Structure formats: structure tokens, C-alpha cells
Amino acid sequence: MEEYADIFRKYLDKQGLKFTQPRRYILDEVFQMHTHFNAEELYDRIRSKTNEISLATVYRTIPLLLEAGLVQRADRSEGRERYEHIFGHPKHIHWVCRNCGALLETDLNTLYPALAKQAKDLKFKPEDIELSVKGLCWKCNPNENENQSDEK
Amino acid sequence: MEEYADIFRKYLDKQGLKFTQPRRYILDEVFQMHTHFNAEELYDRIRSKTNEISLATVYRTIPLLLEAGLVQRADRSEGRERYEHIFGHPKHIHWVCRNCGALLETDLNTLYPALAKQAKDLKFKPEDIELSVKGLCWKCNPNENENQSDEK
């Protein structure tokens, strides 16, 4: 049924690994969430539904999901790695407000041509792109709410 | 003399902080290195020249250098934050080979127009951009050494 489950099962098979119950719980929860998450948040959400899971297993499973191409590293905040599933969520740009923590996401496509050209010049074969922009969001940028007024 | 020392001193003054000997050692070493470094590497290098330094002070000083705009976060490898000084090294793209670890750097300028447009649409005020591309470098990409041959 779920495409992601097939992908995971195939990946596990290929590696001689087993599609266990804890791994199912983790996989399903990852795809029910539509935000960035860290290992403990993921664990807590699953834990609220079943006890058949441990934090260690969550930590052990995340690398498998990354390898399987189902999850990608999203950012790092408060000293913890955060992830997000890939599901109609191809690579995108992250815009993070340093004031309120707001997270915006935009398309990465418009940057591909310029990146591809550089890659070609370098003879570098890109596999994974991470682009994040820190700054101030609309709400947190005082100058943006009114007109322009470049105070120092 | 050194421009960066003036910048640091001014930053410290403004914050009511002092330009101490350990901070001088750290600052100088940071600008004598032309690679990415983590806190302990920086500490070891200074330690090989003098004993008047501690790892704790290195950890305490890095945030000051970041705030002063003299150093920027470069990447994270092996679970450690890595930094680099800014000195004729404006923001650039990092190309990291997942096979040999080679690190290439290219200009970020060609991407600015596209980014600026998105920023404007979002009403987001960018302050810091981090762009890294993981993949295979020239030497580690078998197909690249000969002609094109898109094997699966």
C-alpha cells in the first residue's frame, strides 16, 4: 500500500535486514509527521501510541531511513539533529528566523542551473544539497513592516 | 597592524570585554590557519606553541569570534562543529566528497540573484547563508575519468 513501506522493505532486504515491528512504528510515524523532528520527539510520538519502542531503536533506525532515501537531515537546532521525511518534499531551501524560529521553505529548483554549471566546472557529481538561510522573517524585521528606513 | 585584531578589539570594547592574552593567541592562530578547524584542533595548535591556553577558553572564545564577524561556522564533521576565519574568504559553497573527504570551495555570488528574489517574495531578510553539496569529486567518480557512460 504505502509506497514508502515498499521502499523501506526493499532497502532492508537488500541489506539483509529485517522489517521489524519497531521499524514499522518508526516509519509510519515519520510519514505521519509533516514537520522537522529530532530523535526524541519521534520517540515520544510513537510512545504515546505504543510501548513497543525504545529511544535506542529510534536512534538506530534513523540512519537506515536516511540510507534508504526516505528521510533527510533537515537542520540542527538546540544541539540536536533534526530530520524530515521526503514525500512530495524534494530538496528545498530552509529560511530560519533567528528571532522567532519561524521556518520557511522554498523551492531549490531555480538555483539548479547555476549549481550545475559550477559542478560541471569542478567535475563534481552532486548527490545532496543543503541550503539554509538564517535571518529575520517578515514579522521580526521592523523595517519590513513599514516603508524603507535604513537606520543603523 | 593586523586588521582582524582591530576588529576584535573594537568588538570586545563595545561589549565591555577584555582583550586578554589567551584571546590573542586564539585570534592569531585562527588567522594563521587556512583550513576548517574544530575547537580541539585549534587548541592543540596553540598548545604546541604555548601553555597559556585552555580548551575551555577556546570554546568560550569561538562564539565571540563568530559574533565579531571574524569567523564563521563552516561545517560539521565527525560530530564536531568546524569553523573557518573570514579573510578574503567571503561566504562560499562547500563541495564535500563523500568518498575521500576532499573539500572544494566556490563562489556563492552567482546564486545571489535567485536567492535575493526568493527573499524578497518571502519578505525575509537574509543574514547568513550556508550551502553545502555532498557528492563525488572528480577523482572519486569513476565515470568522470573516462567518457560518459551512464551505467545504473
Add this chain to the structure above:
DNA sequence: TACTATATTGAGAATCATTTACAATATGAT
């Protein structure tokens, strides 16, 4: 130059996210 109010330092303890060891258990194939 001496004095003084603070900021800073080094050492080591404390944190805390992530890993790991290990004995008990689940899985998938036969």
C-alpha cells in the same frame, strides 16, 4: 605607578545527545 572593580581563566565536574554492550527475543527462511 598603585588601587580597584570586573571580567577572565584553568581545572575539573556536569550536561546531554548519541552510541554501545549484552542478554533476551523476534524475524524470515527452510
Add this chain to the structure above:
DNA sequence: ATCATATTGTAAATGATTCTCAATATAGTA
């Protein structure tokens, strides 16, 4: 149903970074 392995939960270990605190350095002032 059996069996060889992979996996799990628990608890301990690891390791980078931060913090505590008493001793010291710094920079301004007299």
C-alpha cells in the same frame, strides 16, 4: 516447527560542549 541471525530494550559508556568556582589578569582611575 526449527534455526541461524538480526534486533531489541536497558543501562552504561562516550564524547563534545558547557558550567562552576576560586585564583588571576585587565583596564580604567587616582
